[in-house]
Structure formats: structure tokens, C-alpha cells
Amino acid sequence: MQKASHLEQLKQEKYASMILVTDRDFQRFTKKYKQVMVGNVTIPIGQAVLIKNFTPPTDYKHESFTVWSFPNRGDWSTHDGKYRGNWSPYIPHNLIWKYTKEGDTVLDQMMGSGTTLVECKLLGRNAIGVDINHNSVMVALDRLSFDYDSGVTIKTYEGDACNLDKIDDNSIDLIATHPPYAGIIPYSRAENKADLSALSIDNYLSEMYLVAKECFRVVKPGKHCSILIGDTRKHRHYVPISHNVLHIFLNAGFILKEDIIKVQHKTKQTREVWGGSYYDFYKIAHEHLYVFRKPSKNEKIQQYKHSKNLF
Numbered sequence: 001m002q003k004a005s006h007l008e009q010l011k012q013e014k015y016a017s018m019i020l021v022t023d024r025d026f027q028r029f030t031k032k033y034k035q036v037m038v039g040n041v042t043i044p045i046g047q048a049v050l051i052k053n054f055t056p057p058t059d060y061k062h063e064s065f066t067v068w069s070f071p072n073r074g075d076w077s078t079h080d081g082k083y084r085g086n087w088s089p090y091i092p093h094n095l096i097w098k099y100t101k102e103g104d105t106v107l108d109q110m111m112g113s114g115t116t117l118v119e120c121k122l123l124g125r126n127a128i129g130v131d132i133n134h135n136s137v138m139v140a141l142d143r144l145s146f147d148y149d150s151g152v153t154i155k156t157y158e159g160d161a162c163n164l165d166k167i168d169d170n171s172i173d174l175i176a177t178h179p180p181y182a183g184i185i186p187y188s189r190a191e192n193k194a195d196l197s198a199l200s201i202d203n204y205l206s207e208m209y210l211v212a213k214e215c216f217r218v219v220k221p222g223k224h225c226s227i228l229i230g231d232t233r234k235h236r237h238y239v240p241i242s243h244n245v246l247h248i249f250l251n252a253g254f255i256l257k258e259d260i261i262k263v264q265h266k267t268k269q270t271r272e273v274w275g276g277s278y279y280d281f282y283k284i285a286h287e288h289l290y291v292f293r294k295p296s297k298n299e300k301i302q303q304y305k306h307s308k309n310l311f
């Protein structure tokens, strides 16, 4: 693995610092463009949306077990399924409800279409969103452009999750984020080397260590960091990306609070690539939602010892 000088390299390059992208930037952008490309998908932006519901269905009860399954992914507010790999709004909805209170600050440093930020706006939490892809930031701002006054501050940035330089140490109450899984869905053109979806698995895991270190730096002691991560197959072998990522976050200093199994429905792979036929392996249909806690100041930690030699 090349743990090498990614950050040094970034300092001389575009992602040396997070770049604030405001609603004004969005307004200017949509005067020129009515759609953006993310990966190979065209997404319309700047069109007024008629919102029917601002909340999940009224009979919905928050999750209370460690297996989560949302066959109807949720389409309230501006949530829709056009952004590839977006997570069901039920996920950030549950995390925000469980681990924060009104007025707290939530970070999604790989915000994609801004699902987490939309839920923060609806639930009265301040939010910071970051994405490496300028077009994704525009999609997120599009999804956030609806009237709903919960008095919160939401800031969006173009930037690299490995370098959250505009976010203070110990300032975030909850991280809720959903990284790409090493090349399964490409989000930007191949030349964007900072995009985690463009990396080999080894390089991806090295970068995830930088992501984990930044998470640990910005989260307040005693508060939580949640990350949804899946696995893949290469040459018919199961590649446990999630297990590696788990150990990376533990080695960064976090304590594991929950390992929630999220059932996958209608993914690109199970639906299109592996559809219908018989294979000599099982089609992957779950992801791990890890919830970590940063130890409190002076907390005596008694936890399973992790091998220091792994990374």
C-alpha cells in the first residue's frame, strides 16, 4: 500500500483546501446549466419541485434492531433516486435522530446528492457537506433549494474528505457518510486522482486511513461517526472492503458502537450485472453501517486489542 504523501501532493494541487460553494454560486451555475453529469449519469438541476411530504410516512417507526431494510427507499422532500449510489434517506434520518439533538452539527464529507444535508435541514441540525466532485455539489445544492425554515446553517464545499482543513478539531456532533466502494461506481473522470472511486483497492484503503484520521480529528470527544460501506467480488472472490475499513477506523482511535447490516435492494450489480442467472457464489446483498464513538476525554477504554501490524 502507498501510504505516501497524498496530502503533500494535494497541498500543491486543487484540493489543498476546501472551497465554499454557496447558494449564489448555485444560482449562477443554473443560469448556464440545466443538467450535470456525475459519472455517466445526467441529472437535471434548477427545476422547481413540488414537495408533497417533508417527513417519512407517519406510520414509520425508527429502527431498533441491527438489521435495516428499506425496500421503499424513501422519496419524501427532494429525495429521489437519480444519483447513483445515493443512500436511502431513512439511514441519515435514523442516525441524526438517535445521535444528535436540534442545533447540533452533522458532517457528510462525501455528501453526493446531499441526502444527509436535506435530512439535517428537515430535522433542525446544522450541517456541513463536502464532495470532491463539483457537479455533485451542484446536485446537493439543488436538493437543498426548497423552503423549510428550521433556522439551521448548512454549508457545502468542494473538497477532499482526506483534508477537511476548514473544519475545526472537536467541532462535529455526528458524521454520517457513505464513501464509494473502490471503483464499483465511478463518480468522476479517471484523471481525478483524489476521487476514492477511481482507486485500486490497496490505494483506496490507504486513502481511507487519511479519511478516518480526519474524522477522528473533527468529531467531538464522546460523539459519533457513522459510515456505510460494502464489499465486492474480484475474480469471484469475496473482497471484504468493509472489514478493512472497520480496522482502519479502529486504528484511528474510534470505538465500535454498532455494526448494522443494511440490506441492499435493487443495486446496480444485483439488478443488472448478476440479474436472473445462476452463479456458483451468492450475490452480495448487504452493507455494513458502522457507528463509531470517539472516546471522551480521559475515558478509560477497555476494548478488543487490534493488531497494530495490519496497516
Ligand SMILES: C[S@@+](CC[C@H](N)C(=O)[O-])C[C@H]1O[C@@H](n2cnc3c(N)ncnc32)[C@H](O)[C@@H]1O
Binding pocket: 083, 084, 085, 086, 087, 088, 109, 110, 111, 112, 113, 114, 115, 116, 130, 131, 132, 133, 136, 159, 160, 161, 162, 177, 178, 179, 180, 187, 188, 194, 195, 196, 197
Ligand atoms: C456513495 S456516494 C454518496 C452518496 C450520498 N450519500 C447520497 O445520498 O447522495 C459517494 C460520494 O463520494 C464522493 N467522493 C469520492 N471521493 C471523495 C473524496 N476523496 N472526498 C470527498 N468526496 C469524495 C463522490 O463524488 C460521491 O459523490
